[in-house]
Amino acid sequence: MTDGRIVVDGRPIELHAGDSVAVAILRAGEVPGRGGTLCLAGDCGNCLAEVDGVAYVQTCQAPARPGTAVRRHPAAGKPGLPVVDLGDVIRIPVGMDIAVRRAHAVVAVVGSDADRAGAAVLDASDGVDVMGIYPGPTIVARESGGMLHLAADEIVVATGSAELQPVCDGSNLAGILTPRAAERLEAAGVDLGLVARVGRELVRVEGDERGRVRAVVARAADGSEVATECDTVVVDLGRAPRDVLARMLRDDAVRVAGSAADEQPLPPPPTAGIVCPCMGTTVDDLETAFSKSYTNLELLKRASWAGLGPCQGGGCLPHVRAFLAAKTGVIPDPFTARPAARQITLAEAAADTHIDAFRRTPLHDEHLAAGARMDRFGGWWRPWHYGDVVGEYWAVREGVSIGDVSTLGKLIVSGPDVVEALERIYPCLVADIKVGRSRYALLLNERGHVMDDGMILRDAETRFTLTFTSGGAANAEMWIRDWVETWGLRVHVMDRTMSLAAINVTGPLAKELLGRLGLADPPRFLGHVRVDIAGVPCHVMRLSFTGETAFELHHPLDGSVALWRALMGRGRDLGIRPHGLQALFGLRLEKGHVIVGMDTELDTTPRRLGMDWAVRMVKPAFIGRAALERTAKLDDDRRWLGYSMDGQAPVEGSPIRSIESGEVVGNVTGSWASPLLGKALILGWQRRRPLADRVEIDGGEATVTPTPFYDPEGLRARA
Amino acid sequence: MPALEPVEAVRVVATPAAIDAARWVGDDVDVIRIAPDEALGLGATGIDVPGDPDAIIEPEAGFAVALLDTDALYGVRDHIDWVVPDEPGTLAQGKIAGVPARLVTGDRALLVVHVAYADELERRLGWR
Numbered sequence: 066m067t068d069g070r071i072v073v074d075g076r077p078i079e080l081h082a083g084d085s086v087a088v089a090i091l092r093a094g095e096v097p098g099r100g101g102t103l104c105l106a107g108d109c110g111n112c113l114a115e116v117d118g119v120a121y122v123q124t125c126q127a128p129a130r131p132g133t134a135v136r137r138h139p140a141a142g143k144p145g146l147p148v149v150d151l152g153d154v155i156r157i158p159v160g161m162d163i164a165v166r167r168a169h170a171v172v173a174v175v176g177s178d179a180d181r182a183g184a185a186v187l188d189a190s191d192g193v194d195v196m197g198i199y200p201g202p203t204i205v206a207r208e209s210g211g212m213l214h215l216a217a218d219e220i221v222v223a224t225g226s227a228e229l230q231p232v233c234d235g236s237n238l239a240g241i242l243t244p245r246a247a248e249r250l251e252a253a254g255v256d257l258g259l260v261a262r263v264g265r266e267l268v269r270v271e272g273d274e275r276g277r278v279r280a281v282v283a284r285a286a287d288g289s290e291v292a293t294e295c296d297t298v299v300v301d302l303g304r305a306p307r308d309v310l311a312r313m314l315r316d317d318a319v320r321v322a323g324s325a326a327d328e329q330p331l332p333p334p335p336t337a338g339i340v341c342p343c344m345g346t347t348v349d350d351l352e353t354a355f356s357k358s359y360t361n362l363e364l365l366k367r368a369s370w371a372g373l374g375p376c377q378g379g380g381c382l383p384h385v386r387a388f389l390a391a392k393t394g395v396i397p398d399p400f401t402a403r404p405a406a407r408q409i410t411l412a413e414a415a416a417d418t419h420i421d422a423f424r425r426t427p428l429h430d431e432h433l434a435a436g437a438r439m440d441r442f443g444g445w446w447r448p449w450h451y452g453d454v455v456g457e458y459w460a461v462r463e464g465v466s467i468g469d470v471s472t473l474g475k476l477i478v479s480g481p482d483v484v485e486a487l488e489r490i491y492p493c494l495v496a497d498i499k500v501g502r503s504r505y506a507l508l509l510n511e512r513g514h515v516m517d518d519g520m521i522l523r524d525a526e527t528r529f530t531l532t533f534t535s536g537g538a539a540n541a542e543m544w545i546r547d548w549v550e551t552w553g554l555r556v557h558v559m560d561r562t563m564s565l566a567a568i569n570v571t572g573p574l575a576k577e578l579l580g581r582l583g584l585a586d587p588p589r590f591l592g593h594v595r596v597d598i599a600g601v602p603c604h605v606m607r608l609s610f611t612g613e614t615a616f617e618l619h620h621p622l623d624g625s626v627a628l629w630r631a632l633m634g635r636g637r638d639l640g641i642r643p644h645g646l647q648a649l650f651g652l653r654l655e656k657g658h659v660i661v662g663m664d665t666e667l668d669t670t671p672r673r674l675g676m677d678w679a680v681r682m683v684k685p686a687f688i689g690r691a692a693l694e695r696t697a698k699l700d701d702d703r704r705w706l707g708y709s710m711d712g713q714a715p716v717e718g719s720p721i722r723s724i725e726s727g728e729v730v731g732n733v734t735g736s737w738a739s740p741l742l743g744k745a746l747i748l749g750w751q752r753r754r755p756l757a758d759r760v761e762i763d764g765g766e767a768t769v770t771p772t773p774f775y776d777p778e779g780l781r782a783r784a
Numbered sequence: 785m786p787a788l789e790p791v792e793a794v795r796v797v798a799t800p801a802a803i804d805a806a807r808w809v810g811d812d813v814d815v816i817r818i819a820p821d822e823a824l825g826l827g828a829t830g831i832d833v834p835g836d837p838d839a840i841i842e843p844e845a846g847f848a849v850a851l852l853d854t855d856a857l858y859g860v861r862d863h864i865d866w867v868v869p870d871e872p873g874t875l876a877q878g879k880i881a882g883v884p885a886r887l888v889t890g891d892r893a894l895l896v897v898h899v900a901y902a903d904e905l906e907r908r909l910g911w912r
Contacts, residue, residue, distance in 0.1 A: 118885065168866050169786065203865070216867050419908060426901035445900075480838045481796075527838055557840050559797040564846030621791060622899055623845040637853040747884025 068133030084253065086124035086135055087112045092255045097124045098275055099140060100239040101230075102300065102380075105246040107189070108227035108307060109380040110343040113138060121375050122408045126189070134148070143297040164211030172219045173204055175310055178323030179711030184214060196413075197404025198222075198314045208408070212416050219318050222311040226324040229302035230342075230380045232335035235270030235621060237342060240278030240297050247299045250460060258296025270298055294490045304329050307384045309376070312402035314503060327694065331383050334391035341381035343374020344450035351388050362389055362397035377402035401684040426471035427566050427625040435643055440648060443536030443662075445472040447470040450645035455740050457644035461611050461652055465572035468649060469631050471625070474519065474538020476545065476562040479528040482554035487529065490548055491521065492671070492680040492687050498523045503591050503606065507671060507679045508533070510691030513696060515539045515669045518661050520608060522593050530593075530604070530619075536662050538562050549687070565604075566625035570632060571615035573784070578636045579605075579616060587616065592784040599631035600624075611649065612775055614657040645782060654746055656774025657707055664705060664734040664748060671694065673703045675772075692783035702754040703732070708747040710767035714738040721749050722761040728753075733762060739774070746774050785912045788848040788902040794828040798822055798839035802804070807832045809882045816875055816888060816896065824896075848902040852893040860887075860895065863909060881908035 067079040071089055080089040085685035087097040087105060097103075099499040101111035105125040115136040116122040121144070124135070138144045170185035175195050177188050184434060187193045194207040206372040228243035230236070242250070242257075242495040250257060259613065266283040268290055273279045281298045285291045306329060320326075335348045346369050352439045353655055354368035362385065366370070371385050372378035378385070381401055390396040405414075424445045432439060437448035448469065451457060453558050460466040478487070480492075487495040491506045503522040510516050517537035520529040542560050550554045578589050584597045595604050608613040620628060633641060644652075650660070659665065659674055680693065694754045714736040719729035733748035739746050749765060753755065758769050776782070794810075796803060800820040808815060809830035810871045816824045824844065825831060833839040852860060861868055863881035872890040879885070880895070883905040888894040897905050 144888045165862065167862055167864060201865075214865065216865070341899040417881075422901055422904045422908075424898070425903055426900065429903075476795075477840050477842070479840050483838075528840075555838075557838060559795065559822070559840045559842065561842065561846075563900045564795070564842070564844055621843060621845045 070127050071135060072132070073131040074137055076227075080129040080131070081253065086114070086116060086122075086127045086133060086248065086292035087127045088253050090124065091136070091250060092253065092507060094256075096239040096277075097135075097137065099138065099237075100224065100343075101237045101339070102241040102243060103246050104228055104230065104243045104380075105249050106227065106243075110374055110376040111380070113375060115144055118777055119408060119410055123743045125376075126194070126407065129250065140489050143371045153345065163412050165214055166208070166211060166718065167214045168216070170215060170217045172221065173202065173215055173217035174221045174223055174322075176222065176224035176323070176325070178225040178325060178535065179221050180322075181223075181737065184221070185214075187215070191470050195310060196407055198319060199404070200314065201420055202314055202316055203710070205404070207409070207413060212413055214417075217318070217684055219320070222308065222319065222321045222325055223304060223306045223323045224310060226304040226329065227307040229305055229332050229383055231267055231270075231300045231302060231338075232332075232340050232381075232384045233267060233338045233347070235272055235278075236338045238272040238278050239276055240272075240295075241270060242297060242299050244299055244301045247297070259294070260299060260303065261293045262299045263297035264301050265303075265482075267300055267302075269337070273347040291669065296441050298704070300709050301347055302332055307379070308399065309379050309402045309406055311554050312377070312399055313404055313432065315401075324436040329383075331390060332388040333385045333528060335384045340384050340388070341369075341371040341374060341378075343376055343380070344370040344372075346371040346381070348388070355376075355389075360393060362386065362387070362400050366400050372400055372402075375408070377406070423617050424472075424563065425470055426472065427622045428469045430570075431626060431629050432643075437643075443472060443534065444539075445535060447535075448643070448645040449470060450647045451643055453642075454645070454647045454651070457642060457648035458651055458740055459642055460640060460642045461572050461613055461648065463508065463573065465570065465574035465578050465636055466642055467629065468569040468571070468644045469566075469629075470569045471566035471622075472535035473562070473567055473617075474517075474531075474533030474535065475565055475567075476531040476532060476533070476542060477524075477528065477559045477617065478545070478556055479525075479557040479559075480554070481527055482643060483527050483529060483556045485559045486545075486549050486552065486554045486556045487521065488684065489552065489687055490545060492684070492689060493521075493694075494681050495521060500525055500589070501592055501594065503593055503608065505608075505679065507676065508537075508544070509671070509680075509687075509693075511688055511692065512668070513670050513689035513692035514667065515661055515665050515671065515674065516544065518659070520606065528547050533605075534661055564622065565619050567617050568617045568625070568629060568632065569610075569615055569617050571609070571611045571613050573781070574636075574639045575614045575616055578632065578639055578641065581635045582631055585731060586617070591663065599628055599635075601628045601631075603628070610656075610658055611652040612773070612779075613652075613781050614784050615782065621738070650735065651739070654735050654737040654748060655739055655741070655773065655775035657748065657774060659705070660735070667703070668748075670701075672697070672701060674705045675683045694751065700754070703750060703752050704756055705748065705750055706756070707770045707772035708749065708762065708767040709742075709745065709770040709774065710745045710762065710765050712745060713763075714745040715747060715763035715765075719763050720754040721751060721767075723753070723757060724759055724761050724766065727761070730757065742774060746770075785893075787850055788850045788897060788906055788910065790845060790899055791826050791847055791904075793847060794825045794831050794841065794887055795844040796823050796831055796833060796839055796841050798833050798836040798841075802833045802836035802839060803832040805834055808848070814888075814894070815884065816894075818875070818877075818886075824843040826896075847863055848897055848899045850895045852881075858894045860893075860909060880888045882904060883908060 066081040070077040074774040097112040173186040174184040359368040432448040442451040508517040519532040593606040604619040606617040730753040733749040735748040810828040814826040824856040886896040
């Protein structure tokens with residue numbers, strides 16, 4: 066009597082109620098995997114196959130249901146990847162249809178081999194597949210209806226013991242079973258044919274041309290080898306802890322109980338055959354790795370690949386430990402296991418996980434209404450352009466334009482030791498900044514490498530506002546808090562990055578526009594004042610990234626839309642238009658201004674940027690000073706330079722080549738077809754001495770050109 | 785569905801002792817102690833911080849809040865990887881649906897998030 070059929074490699078196979086896929090296949094006289102000893106307990110990788118489109122499934126743990134589609138893995142190599150229509154990938158976000166249940170337990174018991182009173186129990190017999198134990202500790206499991214993420218104060222792994230698998234010549238043949246597997250198959254009515262049982266006296270297994278067992282050879286008491294013809298070999302070598310889950314997380318909150326905690330005798334050291342069926346690692350492979358000094362278990366694992374496969378040492382670990390114990394005289398601790406203990410799909414792994422959230426400024430909807438193409442930049446959604454990059458550029462150069470710079474990092478620092486702290490943190494002078502004035506500053510790490518840049522604005526004798534790049538703000542905040550605490554200085558720090566919005570009003574007509582809205586007495590260059598603009602309280606900072614007159618209006622979020630609209634409304638007759646990042650990057654490039662993170666590398670120093678002027682070595686101490694002092698005496702072959710060339714602006718990231726040799730000597734970090742100067746302007750690195758005056762970029766010849774390319778005296782910004 | 789609404793507040797960074805002794809101005813002020821040296825007074829219009837002349841006190845419009853009843857909190861907890869404390873009045877901070885947020889426990893829990901993240905969090909919680 067059958068209860069339906071599964072489909073294996075396109076052919077129907079009958080199943081009985083309660084069958085796993087592996088049992089159904091074995092009942093049909095076939096083999097679920099590539100051969101090797103079957104445990105039918107989920108401990109090894111010898112029955113892996115593709116089930117209902119998911120590869121590497123342990124078929125002994127997969128229930129056989131009518132219509133289940135099975136494709137056996139190829140005899141050699143990897144199973145093919147599923148064919149996915151690109152349209153499906155775009156239309157159906159991965160993981161959207163997998164529910165995640167989150168729960169917390171004081172004690173969670175995995176398995177049935179422990180006292181479970183009062184504990185949350187996760188047991189395969191209840192249909193729960195535990196995938197792994199992660200830091201927290203958190204158990205991730207598959208349960209009816211979706212995934213379970215169970216945080217627990219204590220996790221007890223009580224998964225019992227596994228049966229040792231043989232390692233000898235012929236141990237990869239089909240027809241070898243552990244005792245428990247044999248019992249299960251016999252109970253399921255599977256015909257095993259002629260059965261031979263053997264224990265530690267096993268020498269080898271012999272097979273036929275189909276890769277199936279033909280005979281088993283054992284060592285008799287007198288030392289002779291005795292061959293027994295059979296269809297099935299049942300090998301009883303004893304047990305090993307089933308501890309793969311416990312090996313995933315070394316944590317005091319995770320303990321092993323029951324027979325999973327029992328120290329079992331290791332098998333005899335292997336001398337021949339495949340040790341790790343998942344990865345195909347042989348005893349010879351172990352010998353080779355050991356001979357190359359991989360004598361530590363974790364290193365031997367990595368060098369030989371034993372234990373790297375789907376079962377994570379469920380089959381091979383005792384044998385690899387026995388191998389090393391015989392070689393070194395010391396029994397090594399078990400190696401680490403990695404999730405997942407059961408095959409998991411990407412959708413299950415991704416279920417209810419999220420990519421980083423990107424922030425929106427209060428002007429997001431204003432940008433959309435103005436036709437902006439928004440893009441992610443520095444952790445924020447920002448307007449890339451409003452449909453006319455060149456028009457936005459000219460508005461800045463010749464009229465007036467506004468840009469959303471709410472994303473800039475903003476800190477307030479205050480306290481009796483604040484000047485001392487800032488003098489130590491920044492490489493520029495701080496004490497001489499007068500109230501109402503500001504200074505551009507680099508932020509360096511201990512190695513003298515540029516981490517970020519921004520402005521230092523003095524609000525009062527013991528209070529400053531600091532600004533940072535959008536992408537570097539969070540790191541800069543942590544940096545400053547950490548140093549202030551390390552030094553024990555009396556300084557308060559308040560992060561205002563997401564509390565304040567900011568609008569940059571820039572262009573020759575910026576003063577005219579702001580005068581209409583309440584800025585009667587604009588600060589001079591690098592000055593700053595607090596004044597209401599269009600009724601919105603603003604901290605007005607006079608500085609310039611665009612090269613033109615510019616005022617940053619920092620203001621509370623809830624006034625941002627009103628301020629933006631007022632600026633646009635009162636500037637209409639001045640030809641005002643907003644500018645996006647693309648125009649801003651071109652404007653700054655004409656000025657040769659650096660963008661930390663875009664133009665810089667992890668080891669960029671002020672000298673390499675040509676920004677020694679931003680460092681005052683006369684100061685007795687600041688972060689990075691010692692490194693700068695030491696490296697100043699060394700040759701340095703890197704420089705960030707300006708270039709100009711005719712024709713199209715090269716693609717950012719393009720290689721910069723030597724004209725003479727064609728060798729790559731650097732790369733482009735920024736480029737812009739300047740509407741004003743009528744040529745392509747480039748910023749980029751050269752990393753070879755002597756620095757070339759002429760280089761090849763994108764097939765054209767570029768000339769090293771001093772920066773700023775535009776208004777080198779800075780008269781327009783100060784106007 | 786609940787909704788995250790911007791809230792008027794006052795934010796202060798000062799010595800812990802000064803914040804302990806501070807007097808908040810406003811009706812029905814909910815004070816969230818973000819850190820030993822930092823507090824957020826939801827609904828506050830001012831604050832008097834004695835003993836710390838360098839205290840940073842700023843009006844704050846950068847946060848949005850939602851009051852969660854039991855059902856709404858249950859829904860939010862499904863998006864939290866960390867253990868939500870049971871004790872009422874406890875401030876917990878961490879990611880909710882991958883978004884940095886704060887949760888003040890109680891009969892009606894208070895979800896607090898930066899306005900810059902509010903739209904994204906509402907989408908991820910299925911509130912919009």
